[in-house]
Amino acid sequence: xxxxxxxxxxxxxxxxxxxxxxxxxxxxxxxxxxxxxxxxxxxxxxxxxxxxxxxxxxxxxxxxxxxxxxxxxxxxxxxxxxxxxxxxxxxxxxxxxxxxxxxxxxxxxx
Numbered sequence: 001x002x003x004x005x006x007x008x009x010x011x012x013x014x015x016x017x018x019x020x021x022x023x024x025x026x027x028x029x030x031x032x033x034x035x036x037x038x039x040x041x042x043x044x045x046x047x048x049x050x051x052x053x054x055x056x057x058x059x060x061x062x063x064x065x066x067x068x069x070x071x072x073x074x075x076x077x078x079x080x081x082x083x084x085x086x087x088x089x090x091x092x093x094x095x096x097x098x099x100x101x102x103x104x105x106x107x108x109x110x
Contacts, residue, residue, distance in 0.1 A: 010080030025081045028072055035069040 022030070042062040049055045076082035087095075 006084040006086050008078060008080045025076070025079070028076055029081070032069065032072040032076065035065055035072060039065045039069060 039062060042058055042065060046055065046058050046062055049058060073082060
């Protein structure tokens with residue numbers, strides 16, 4: 001069965017053979033990767049901060065970063081610059097089986 005992609009038709013002109021210059025897609029993708037990197041750092045900070053006010057501030061920043069990340073992703077998707085592979089039923093079943101067994105490994109606290 002062929003792999004199905006979730007994508008929109010690409011809009012705008014991109015060079016067929018890419019040179020060293022960055023185009024719009026490159027710039028947006030670069031910012032998207034930075035947003036993903038930053039959310040990872042803020043997630044770690046949020047998990048490890050003790051001060052309630054600082055935690056609230058980091059949480060607010062993290063929410064803003066996630067919104068920015070979503071907007072960039074959506075822009076790239078709408079322009080056809082971000083494609084995803086649709087999972088078939090067999091892949092979904094395999095993932096479900098793989099991860100459903102993990103819950104038995106979690107510690108229980110009483």
